[in-house]
Amino acid sequence: MNSATPVDTYSPTAQLSIRNVAKVFWGKKDLFSKLSGKKSKDFVAIENISLDIEPNTFVTIIGPSGCGKSTLLNMIAGLSDITAGEILFNNHPISGPGPDRGMVFQNYALMPWMTVEDNIRFAVETVYPKWSAKQVNRTITEHIQLVGLTGAEKKHPHELSGGMRQRVGIARALAFSPQILLMDEPFGALDALTRGFLQDEIERIWEQQRKTVIMITHSIEEALLLSDRIVMMTRGPAARVDEVLDVPFPRPRNREIIDQHPAYHDLKAEMESHLFRETRAVEEARISG
Amino acid sequence: MTVSDTNTSIPYYGGEKESLFFTEGVRAFLLFVGSLIAFLLFWEIGARAEWFASGMPTASETLKELWWWVTNPFFNNGPNDLGIGWNLLISLRRVAIGYFLASIVAVPLGILMGISSVARKGFNPYVQLLKPISPLAWLPLGLYVFRDSEVTGVFIIFISSIWPTLINTAFGVANVDQEYLDVAQTLGASRLRTIFKVIIPAALPNIVSGLRISMGIAWLVIVAAEMLLGTGLGYFIWNEWNNLYIPNILVAIFIIGLVGLILDSIFAAVERFVVFGRNS
Numbered sequence: 001m002n003s004a005t006p007v008d009t010y011s012p013t014a015q016l017s018i019r020n021v022a023k024v025f026w027g028k029k030d031l032f033s034k035l036s037g038k039k040s041k042d043f044v045a046i047e048n049i050s051l052d053i054e055p056n057t058f059v060t061i062i063g064p065s066g067c068g069k070s071t072l073l074n075m076i077a078g079l080s081d082i083t084a085g086e087i088l089f090n091n092h093p094i095s096g097p098g099p100d101r102g103m104v105f106q107n108y109a110l111m112p113w114m115t116v117e118d119n120i121r122f123a124v125e126t127v128y129p130k131w132s133a134k135q136v137n138r139t140i141t142e143h144i145q146l147v148g149l150t151g152a153e154k155k156h157p158h159e160l161s162g163g164m165r166q167r168v169g170i171a172r173a174l175a176f177s178p179q180i181l182l183m184d185e186p187f188g189a190l191d192a193l194t195r196g197f198l199q200d201e202i203e204r205i206w207e208q209q210r211k212t213v214i215m216i217t218h219s220i221e222e223a224l225l226l227s228d229r230i231v232m233m234t235r236g237p238a239a240r241v242d243e244v245l246d247v248p249f250p251r252p253r254n255r256e257i258i259d260q261h262p263a264y265h266d267l268k269a270e271m272e273s274h275l276f277r278e279t280r281a282v283e284e285a286r287i288s289g
Numbered sequence: 290m291t292v293s294d295t296n297t298s299i300p301y302y303g304g305e306k307e308s309l310f311f312t313e314g315v316r317a318f319l320l321f322v323g324s325l326i327a328f329l330l331f332w333e334i335g336a337r338a339e340w341f342a343s344g345m346p347t348a349s350e351t352l353k354e355l356w357w358w359v360t361n362p363f364f365n366n367g368p369n370d371l372g373i374g375w376n377l378l379i380s381l382r383r384v385a386i387g388y389f390l391a392s393i394v395a396v397p398l399g400i401l402m403g404i405s406s407v408a409r410k411g412f413n414p415y416v417q418l419l420k421p422i423s424p425l426a427w428l429p430l431g432l433y434v435f436r437d438s439e440v441t442g443v444f445i446i447f448i449s450s451i452w453p454t455l456i457n458t459a460f461g462v463a464n465v466d467q468e469y470l471d472v473a474q475t476l477g478a479s480r481l482r483t484i485f486k487v488i489i490p491a492a493l494p495n496i497v498s499g500l501r502i503s504m505g506i507a508w509l510v511i512v513a514a515e516m517l518l519g520t521g522l523g524y525f526i527w528n529e530w531n532n533l534y535i536p537n538i539l540v541a542i543f544i545i546g547l548v549g550l551i552l553d554s555i556f557a558a559v560e561r562f563v564v565f566g567r568n569s
Binding site (some may be wrong): 077078079097098099101102103104107109111112115121122126127156157158159176225 | 466468469471472473474475476477478482486487490491493563564566567
């Protein structure tokens with residue numbers, strides 16, 4: 001098993017550098033919890049992960065359910081504390097959330113009481129309180145156009161389909177120009193067809209902006225279509241990075257012809273066997289445990 | 290075959306299709322009207338045949354009385370002979386003041402209790418202890434402290450209508466979807482901006498249902514409290530009881546119910562307005 005980045009050989013050009021990061025969810029062991037029978041054990045979600053992410057790359061993290069992918073992404077976003085190790089962003093350790101990282105949520109996380117426009121406005125005005133109304137409005141219009149939702153500005157999220165809601169989620173995350181986009185299974189809640197549309201959309205937007213993206217997914221095809229590098233994680237608890245694959249397909253990519261590339265089937269087979277092995281181990285552990 | 294013919298080619302398998310005039314709504318309305326007529330008839334015949342207590346007014350007598358009070362709502366011949374419109378306005382005014390004061394205390398305090406678990410745990414014993422007390426238990430204390438029936442009425446409304454709003458607001462704020470808070474956090478929103486732009490709007494459906502329950506309670510309590518105060522709908526009933534004129538009591542009961550219904554409908558409309566597709 002070859003480790004992703006050998007310890008202490010970090011890339012100097014990395015935009016985001018994850019160094020020996022671990023995450024432990026501490027159990028309740030105080031006297032009160034002991035007496036009330038709510039005592040719980042510590043849970044090591046992530047043991048020791050090191051990973052360098054270069055600027056302008058599309059990185060996908062894939063792994064079996066419950067392997068701590070989301071935990072890792074939340075630590076990068078600053079929403080979750082880092083137990084050990086550090087995450088450097090532009091050579092500065094991450095100490096909390098901030099608008100230099102934009103987040104796209106699996107369940108969209110749109111404010112239901114705000115229109116499409118106002119959801120994006122909330123983000124832009126929060127990040128740039130000194131912008132003029134004109135500048136804010138221009139940014140909103142641009143990004144609604146970017147995700148193809150022109151005409152739906154005044155609609156509330158409950159009037160939109162799941163795919164349209166996630167377009168708003170993406171527009172909101174891009175509107176305040178973060179340096180890096182974090183996507184936590186962004187298409188997980190969508191049906192296959194809508195999923196495909198949005199993948200194509202992400203591919204198109206990525207070609208325009210070439211922003212660094214870290215995306216979590218369960219789908220092998222999605223990872224192969226979109227990413228430059230695929231990080232495969234082992235099963236939890238104490239998840240690690242198993243292997244990092246480089247995806248050599250030329251861009252712009254097209255889902256119809258991408259499988260004609262000579263490396264496609266080897267990569268896919270390798271990912272499948274990895275995921276199959278890990279997922280089976282998870283199931284076995286659940287039966288014996 | 291023309292396009293318009295395609296309709297007839299679809300076979301009808303029953304169900305769903307309803308006749309134009311005999312829909313569920315129409316049937317419910319007919320049931321309502323039918324049962325109302327039956328009830329009024331039973332009342333009329335029963336009262337005439339003296340099945341109930343002797344002196345029980347007949348339905349026609351009561352309806353006549355109702356019509357008279359509704360068409361002459363505003364006259365003033367001293368506190369014991371006041372139009373029902375004036376009494377209603379007096380009751381509504383007391384409810385409005387007490388309820389407004391209760392709301393401006395309950396909503397901010399509820400938000401505080403929702404946000405801070407220390408505040409929640411610290412204040413919860415007071416809430417749990419004071420909530421189950423009957424509003425009328427406060428009446429003697431209010432009269433002693435304030436030495437004024439008007440202020441006491443407002444105080445009783447205040448103390449009884451504060452709890453549902455407080456509890457619902459605290460619940461709504463404490464249960465704001467973590468994802469909304471994550472969004473605000475990743476954007477670097479300040480605590481104040483998060484509270485006003487995210488937490489309060491997210492909790493608004495709960496806050497409004499709390500306000501709705503509080504309003505219902507305020508309207509229940511005012512009638513009881515006014516029987517021991519000087520004016521208002523409650524006193525009107527008490528006064529008619531002293532006059533032993535039952536039709537007017539029935540008129541007042543009907544009007545109290547009707548006004549309560551209207552107040553509740555207003556809040557139901559506000560609730561629908563703040564839901565935005567969320568199930569509450």
